[in-house]
Amino acid sequence: MPSVSGRVVCVTGAGGFIASWMVKLLLEKGYTVRGTVRNPADDQKNFHLRELEGAKERLTLCKADLLDYGSLREAINGCDGVFHTASPVTDDPEQMVEPAVIGTRNVIIAASEAKVRRVVFTSSIGAVYMDPHRHPDQVVDETCWSDLDFCQNTKNWYCYGKAVAEKAAWEVAKEKEVDLVVVNPVLVLGPLLQPTVNASIVHILKYLTGVVKTYANSVQAYVHVRDVALAHILVYETPAASGRYLCAESVLHRGEVVEILSKFFPEYPIPTKCSDETKPRAKAYKFSNLKLKDLGLEFTSVKQCLYDTVRSLQEKGHLPLPTQNDESLRIHS
Numbered sequence: 001m002p003s004v005s006g007r008v009v010c011v012t013g014a015g016g017f018i019a020s021w022m023v024k025l026l027l028e029k030g031y032t033v034r035g036t037v038r039n040p041a042d043d044q045k046n047f048h049l050r051e052l053e054g055a056k057e058r059l060t061l062c063k064a065d066l067l068d069y070g071s072l073r074e075a076i077n078g079c080d081g082v083f084h085t086a087s088p089v090t091d092d093p094e095q096m097v098e099p100a101v102i103g104t105r106n107v108i109i110a111a112s113e114a115k116v117r118r119v120v121f122t123s124s125i126g127a128v129y130m131d132p133h134r135h136p137d138q139v140v141d142e143t144c145w146s147d148l149d150f151c152q153n154t155k156n157w158y159c160y161g162k163a164v165a166e167k168a169a170w171e172v173a174k175e176k177e178v179d180l181v182v183v184n185p186v187l188v189l190g191p192l193l194q195p196t197v198n199a200s201i202v203h204i205l206k207y208l209t210g211v212v213k214t215y216a217n218s219v220q221a222y223v224h225v226r227d228v229a230l231a232h233i234l235v236y237e238t239p240a241a242s243g244r245y246l247c248a249e250s251v252l253h254r255g256e257v258v259e260i261l262s263k264f265f266p267e268y269p270i271p272t273k274c275s276d277e278t279k280p281r282a283k284a285y286k287f288s289n290l291k292l293k294d295l296g297l298e299f300t301s302v303k304q305c306l307y308d309t310v311r312s313l314q315e316k317g318h319l320p321l322p323t324q325n326d327e328s329l330r331i332h333s
C-alpha cells in the first residue's frame with residue numbers, strides 16, 4: 001500500500017541505471033514522481049520507466065538538460081524533494097566537468113527557488129578516495145575528499161568532475177539555505193531496468209565476453225543498485241540525516257571478482273591471469289559504511305550483486321545464455 005501518496009519528488013536523469021531504480025522504489029512507496037529525461041518522446045529509451053508499477057498514475061517525464069536552467073526549474077517547481085542523479089559518466093574532461101558542475105548548481109538553485117524540503121545529491125566514491133597521501137591503514141569514510149590536483153594530474157576527469165560538483169553542491173546549498181544530503185556510492189552493480197548497458201555494468205560485462213584476457217592487479221569497492229536507491233530514499237525520509245553517506249558493501253581485488261564470476265558462471269571465458277604478477281597483490285582499503293547501517297540499511301552481499309548483474313545481462317540479451325542446466329547457477333552464499 002502506498003504510504004506517502006501526495007508527496008511529489010523530482011528525480012533528475014530518471015532513465016539512468018541508478019535513477020530508474022530510485023523511480024521504481026519511489027513509485028512503490030506511493031510518491032508522485034517527476035522524472036527528468038532529455039527526450040520524453042523517445043519511447044525506446046523511456047519504455048522501462050512507463051512500465052513501472054504506479055507509473056501510469058504517478059510518473060511524469062519532463063524534458064530537462066543539466067545545462068538548461070529553465071528546464072530544470074520547470075521540472076522542480078512544485079516538488080517537495082529532489083533526487084539529483086543526472087550526470088555525465090565519462091573521463092572526457094569536456095563532456096564531464098561542465099555539465100556535472102553547472103548542472104548541480106542549476107538543480108540546487110532551482111530547488112531553492114521552489115523551496116523544496118530536501119535535495120539528495122548522488123555524488124561518488126570518486127569524490128572521496130582519490131588521495132595519494134592517505135595512509136594505507138586509514139579508514140575511508142565521509143570525512144575523506146579526493147585530491148583535486150591528483151585527479152587532474154592522473155587525468156581522472158570523472159573523479160575530478162564528481163568531486164568539484166559535490167563541492168559546488170555544498171557551497172550553493174549553504175548560500176541558498178537548501179537542506180542537502182549527499183550519497184557517495186562506490187561501483188554500482190545489479191539488475192538493469194534500462195535497455196542499454198551503463199558504464200559500471202561494463203566493468204563486469206568485459207570479464208564475461210572474452211574481450212579482456214587478464215584482470216588488473218587492483219581493488220574496487222562494490223554495492224548493489226537497489227541498496228543505492230534505498231539509501232537515497234532513506235536519507236530523504238530521515239529528518240535527522242545530514243552530510244555525506246558512503247554507500248559501499250565491500251572491497252574486492254579483481255582476482256576475487258573473476259573467481260566469484262567463474263564459480264557462478266563457468267561457461268563464460270572469464271580471465272584467470274593477472275595482468276601484473278610481478279608486483280605484490282594490491283590490498284583492499286578499509287572503509288566505513290556505518291552511517292548508512294545506523295539508518296537501518298542492510299547491504300546486499302557482493303556475491304549477490306555479481307550474480308544479479310550477470311543474470312540481468314542474460315535476461316536483457318546482453319550476454320548469451322549458458323547452455324548448461326540453470327541449477328548450477330543458483331547462488332551459494
Ligand SMILES: NC(=O)c1ccc[n+]([C@@H]2O[C@H](COP(=O)([O-])OP(=O)(O)OC[C@H]3O[C@@H](n4cnc5c(N)ncnc54)[C@H](OP(=O)(O)O)[C@@H]3O)[C@@H](O)[C@H]2O)c1
Nearest residue numbers: 013016017018065066085086087088124185187188198200
Ligand atoms: N554506476 C556507478 O557505479 C556509480 C557510482 C557512483 C556514483 N554514480 C553516480 O550516479 C549517477 C547515475 O549514474 P548511473 O550509473 O546511473 O549512470 P547512467 O545510467 O549513465 O545515468 C546517467 C544519467 O544522467 C543523464 N545525463 C547525463 N548528462 C546529462 C545532461 N547534460 N542533462 C541531463 N541529463 C544528463 C543521462 O541521461 P541520458 O540517458 O539522456 O544520457 C542518464 O539518465 C551519476 O551521478 C554518477 O556519477 C554512479
